[in-house]
Amino acid sequence: MPASSLNPAVPIPQAAAAERPSIPSILHEWVTTTDHKRLGLMYIMAGLLFFVISGCMAALIRVQLAFPNNDFLPPQMFNRMFTMHGTAMVFLVGMPIIAGLMNYLVPLMIGARDMAFPRLNAFGFWIFLFGGGLLYFSYLAAPGLSGAGSAPDVGWFAYSPLTGKAFSRGHSTDYWILSIMISGIGSIASAINVIVTVITMRCRGMTLMKMPMFVWIVLVVAYLIVIVLPPLTAAQIMLLLDRFLGAKFFDTQAGGSAVLWQHFFWIFGHPEVYVLILPGFAVATEIIPVFSRKPIFGYAVMVGASVMIGFISLGVWAHHMFTIGMSAMSNTFFATSTMLVGIPTGIKLFNWLGTMWGGKIRFKTPMLFCVAFLFQFLCAGLTGIMLAVAPFDWQLSDSYFVVAHFHYVLIGGLLFTIFGAIYYWFPKATGKLLSEKLGKWHFWVFLIGFNLTFGPLHIAGILGMPRRIYTYDVGRGWDVWNLLASIGVIFQAVGILFFVGNILWSLWKGKKAGDDPWDAWTLEWSTTSPPPPYNFEVLPEVRSRRPLWDLKHPTDPDWKYE
């Protein structure tokens, strides 16, 4: 049955708008919802909550490191802080915000009414939230219910044998294992849902090569999640067996292998980095064309590059292990595969440049964040190439240079595009525009803070400062760079205050957005803001990648050229 023949006369259930719903009923609605948009928003809100918590931990870490021989935090508390900061930022901030964006946007962009498995979707969210809670619960209960709690202190990559029973007593490491395993179940559920939804529920006319780039890239991300999370879960189960049942997988005292854990972890951990950064690309690939007023440059090549990044990223994991004493041949292999990732990534950067070239760029807040992303990701990519040069990595590995590099990826790349995404789609989700004025304050203050914090840390690393040290002595040449980095945190925190303030103020008094505030082209802008629970009154039908462009320019539609 063609979509257009759906009878518009069938009454669509309306929320009882007459009386104000009570708070318990609102709560009940949100807790029991299977609506992809509500789940998406809950994912993002939970992610932002964890972001603020682990951001505060990062601030405490920077206070401790601002001065040499500082004793603001005792060593073990410091070690717990960076473990919780890293673990939470990856698993409880990056992953859920990405899941939230995918959940919210994929059905809207492909013209569907919901995800393929709405209840699995709800399950995924709640199990993730439970896993996240479990991680923080370790602060209360880790050594066992009778003892005073403590969070894990083994670092986010939890290298064995430091995680073995002999070196990690109590249960804090068990909390780390279980909470990541459990929230991983949520991620896998979410990924399967995205794959099935994209494959089976696209609206009429939307062939794979007419999907918005965002959908293409998150499809690659979803496949990556399904492929790489199981090795981590497997390794964590082996570690649990070691810890509880006396297995010897990683127990070096009994002949186990410490390197085995690293292989398992990084075969997950490196593709995980692409799981985190590809959605950033996805967001940029939506925002940059709209604000440059041009279609994405080289769509087919962009699709190919995204798939290639996903594919190559599965073969680069041991570049995290250049210092473990692999053979020169293995080191060269992984150096090569790592540098190869630079090629599709470079293509993407050039295609974004090609998109802006000849455009009429409107510097609204979402675009500002994306332009900063381009510069910062360029830095991150290039320091990544340096780290891929195995001998250079013998010096840089586990130094503050690496810390700076991956924060340029994850903040300069991912977080900036997440902010861009929030400024871009907030009007769709709430019907209100975020304030441009506060948005620009947020952008500039955060931009300065971020670069002030992480730029100098490259130099600290070059001067031999290892990561994960709770203090350092005077006279190593690290003082000034650390102080600058810590000062940068103040700016970042103020930037975040502008952001939170902007959201609250705009929810309260923001300008009405209308359906299509940015004059954009993908399907989510064709429905109301916020969209009704069923998304589209009539399921859309598309003929090109920019269906709304076709509508707005009936004399010169895209499908003539694609």
Add this chain to the structure above:
Amino acid sequence: MGAARRRKPKILRREGIRAARATFPLTQNHVNPARISKLKRLGLVVAGGTGSWAFGADSAQVHSIANIFKPLSAPAEAVYEISLLALLVCAGIFLVVGSLLAYAVVKFRSRPGDEGTEPPQIYGSNQLEMAWTAIPILIVFVLVLVTARTTADVQNHPLPEDSLKVRVVGHQWWWEIHYPDHGVITANELHIPVSSRDQRRPTALRLESADVIHSFWVPQLAGKTDLIPNRANDMWVEPYQTGTFLGNCAEYCGTQHAKMLLRVVVETPEEFARWIASQKAPVVQDSSAQAGRDLFFNTSCVNCHRISGTAAEGVFGPDLTRLMSRSTLAAGAASNTPENLRLWVQNPHTIKPGCLMPDMQLNPAEVEKIVAYLLTLK
């Protein structure tokens, strides 16, 4: 035939360079002030200098700023060369792409009056996309070749038969150091000889761990290599300047990872020989500290510490035979002064909170006796 003839000299040339490097590593890479000043002009050298570049400088000099762009040892120098190349290539790419981005952002910004009009809609360009696929492939190709070469050069570098061999065992949170050919055991401060133009004196390090993973990193001497339990790793250093070089454990290894510092004392061959001899000399019993000695041997100190030639044969803590010949305590956590030693014996956790040496609950008089005894271990 002609092609083969053209190729041959190139291969010969490259082999030639490699051979030259292997045989005379110091002729090229020994102190080259011209290159350093070029670096400084580029703004790459960011911290203050480590002082004299003169060969055979004062061996008491402490190279406290461990700048990886100021290598003072053959493997670090090889890494430095490729690092500089990678850095320059990346800086070049940054300048080109960054300026293109900046140009696009400025040039193609929307101007007043643009509202309601759309720019020409361009969907792509096969030629351009081919170009910006091909150029990165070429760059990667070059970087892969130099990476392969330096990786093999450093990792498979043949060392002379008579190189000094040292076994380093990582512990939470200190370094156990063995000189198997000399029968010397020490801790935390590695003494090695300096290489010179006419005589190579590289040191081969065999790296092991007693507990968790650690990493041996003295940036000016070489890149880092991990110390992994149940696995032996090898690395080598060949410093061409004397002095004390600082480094850290570079793999997170638990609570006191931060205070697992390394000191490498590079000495002239004569100084090194004297040091080895002093470490090997029979321990002289100093009767002045008999009370402390009795106390030491009657408490559990001996369970963890070793003092050569005595009943103290513990292996969990650092060897104390020549404790007072070391300049720091607790893997660089404090300088080795009588006051610090007193603090340490009284309660190690005031200096290194969370370290594995327990607070022995000694009373002040007992602390004095133990310290008096330790001060005799010269």
